[in-house]
Amino acid sequence: MSEKKGGLARSRLGQDVDPALARAGVSVHFDQRLALVDIAGSQAHARMLGAVGLVSLEESRLMVEGLASLAEAVRRGDFPWDPDLEDVHMNLEKALTERIGPAGAKLHTARSRNDQVALDERLYLREARERLAGELWRLRAALVNKALEVGETPAPGYTHLQRAQPILLAHHLLAYYQVLKRDQGRLADLRGRLGEMPLGSGALAGTGLPIRADLVAEELGFPELAANSLDAVASRDLLLEFLAGGAILMVNLSRLAEDMVLWCSTEFGVAELPDTLTTSSSMMPQKKNPDGAELIRGKAGRAIGNLVALLSVVKGLPMSYNRDLQEDKEPFFDTVDTLDLALPLARRLVEGLSFHRERLRAMADDPYMAATDLADHLAQRGVPFREAHRQVGALVAYCLERQIPLIEAPPAVLAQLCPLAEPASLAGLTLPNLLAARDKTPGGVAPRMVAAQARKAQGELAAERERGL
Numbered sequence: 001m002s003e004k005k006g007g008l009a010r011s012r013l014g015q016d017v018d019p020a021l022a023r024a025g026v027s028v029h030f031d032q033r034l035a036l037v038d039i040a041g042s043q044a045h046a047r048m049l050g051a052v053g054l055v056s057l058e059e060s061r062l063m064v065e066g067l068a069s070l071a072e073a074v075r076r077g078d079f080p081w082d083p084d085l086e087d088v089h090m091n092l093e094k095a096l097t098e099r100i101g102p103a104g105a106k107l108h109t110a111r112s113r114n115d116q117v118a119l120d121e122r123l124y125l126r127e128a129r130e131r132l133a134g135e136l137w138r139l140r141a142a143l144v145n146k147a148l149e150v151g152e153t154p155a156p157g158y159t160h161l162q163r164a165q166p167i168l169l170a171h172h173l174l175a176y177y178q179v180l181k182r183d184q185g186r187l188a189d190l191r192g193r194l195g196e197m198p199l200g201s202g203a204l205a206g207t208g209l210p211i212r213a214d215l216v217a218e219e220l221g222f223p224e225l226a227a228n229s230l231d232a233v234a235s236r237d238l239l240l241e242f243l244a245g246g247a248i249l250m251v252n253l254s255r256l257a258e259d260m261v262l263w264c265s266t267e268f269g270v271a272e273l274p275d276t277l278t279t280s281s282s283m284m285p286q287k288k289n290p291d292g293a294e295l296i297r298g299k300a301g302r303a304i305g306n307l308v309a310l311l312s313v314v315k316g317l318p319m320s321y322n323r324d325l326q327e328d329k330e331p332f333f334d335t336v337d338t339l340d341l342a343l344p345l346a347r348r349l350v351e352g353l354s355f356h357r358e359r360l361r362a363m364a365d366d367p368y369m370a371a372t373d374l375a376d377h378l379a380q381r382g383v384p385f386r387e388a389h390r391q392v393g394a395l396v397a398y399c400l401e402r403q404i405p406l407i408e409a410p411p412a413v414l415a416q417l418c419p420l421a422e423p424a425s426l427a428g429l430t431l432p433n434l435l436a437a438r439d440k441t442p443g444g445v446a447p448r449m450v451a452a453q454a455r456k457a458q459g460e461l462a463a464e465r466e467r468g469l
C-alpha cells in the first residue's frame, strides 16, 4: 500500500495504515464484478449532477463519456485493477479522473460508497435474478416435455426407498416441476422488492446537496426511492432472500440429481444419460458416471454455506453501515455462479435422460404393490382399516412364503384370511386398475389426472412467459 497511488490506505491522521489492515480491506479482486453496474450507476448520477447544476453540463458530459470508455476497457478485460485502490469504486473513480481531469474528481459529489455499493448490488441482483429466472423456467419446461414424452409409462413409487405403490413416471417428473414452480415463485417475489433506489442515502443520513434522486431512479428503472437512508445503506436482506431462495433451489436440484444417479445406477438400471453428459473412469473403461448430477448435488453445499455465511455477517451489526458488509459479495457471487452452472446443466440432464420404459413397467407391476388396494377394498366393505391392514398383511405373508403373486392367492385362502373380500377382488388388482383408481384428487396418479397436470403446467409456463418472469 503506497502513498503514490493516492489510495485510501491512509489512517485518519494521514499515516499509512498498517499493512495487515490494508490487506484485509482490499476487495477489488472480487468486487470488480460490479464494474459495469457501478459505471451505469455513476453515469446516471453524473447526468443528474449536471441536470441540477451541481456540475456543469460540460463536466457531466465528460464524466458520462469517460465512464463509457472505462466500461469498454472493463469489457475488453484490460482495465488495470489496482489493489492499492482498495475496491472497484475507487479504481473506477481514479481512472476516470486520470482520463478526464478535474471533472472526474466531482463524480463523488453527494454520494458515498455506502449508497453506491447498495445501488450496485441491486443492479447486479436485478440482472442475475432475471437471467436465472429464465434458466429455471427452461428447466421446468424440460421436465414437462419429458413427462409428455414418457406418456403413461408406469413406474414403481417409493417411500423409504422401498417399493410402495405404482405411479406414472410422468407423475414423478412433474413432482419436480411443482417443486421448481415454487422456487420460481420465490425468485419472482424478489423482483417486487427490488424497486427501491438507494442512491442519495449518502453514507447514512442522506445529503444536504440539492440532488434529484428521482432522476437517477428513473434512468435506472427503479419505481421508488429508498424510504429510509439508514435502511438503504445497512440492509442486506434482499441478498439474503436471494441466497435463501438459491439454497432452497439448489437443494431441490440436488434431490433431482440424486434421483438421476439412482435411475442410472446398474442396480436400478431404469434410465440412461447420453455419453456427452457422463464421464468414464480413467481406470475402469466400462463405467459411465453421472458426474453432472453428482456435481449439482455437490454444489448444493456451496449455496447452503453462502446463505449461512451472509446470515452470520449481518446478524450482529448495529445500524447502519459497517465494514463487515463488504463480506457480502463473495457468497452472493458464488451463489449466482453456482446457479448459473447448475440450472442449464440440470436442464441438459433432464433433456438427455432416456428411460427404459419396459423395465419400469415391469418393476411397477410388482406382485405385492396391490396390497393397499386390497385393504381399501375391505375398508369399503366395512372392515375397519386397521383390521383390513392386518388381514391383508397375513395374506401377503402367506403369498411371500409360497412365492406366489398376491393376485394368485387361492380363493379358499382369501376367503379364510380376508373373509369380507369379494372373491373376484383379486383379479381386479391389475396395474392399469390400480393406477386408474387414483383419480379422486387432482394430485393423484391416475393417467387422466397426470395428463391434466401436464396440460395445466404447460398453461402455467406459457402464462408466466407472457407476463414476464
Ligand code: ARG
Binding pocket: 027, 087, 113, 114, 117, 321, 323, 325, 326
Ligand atoms: N467496498 C465497500 C463495501 O463493499 C464499499 C463501502 C466502503 N465504505 C466505507 N465506509 N468504508 O462495503
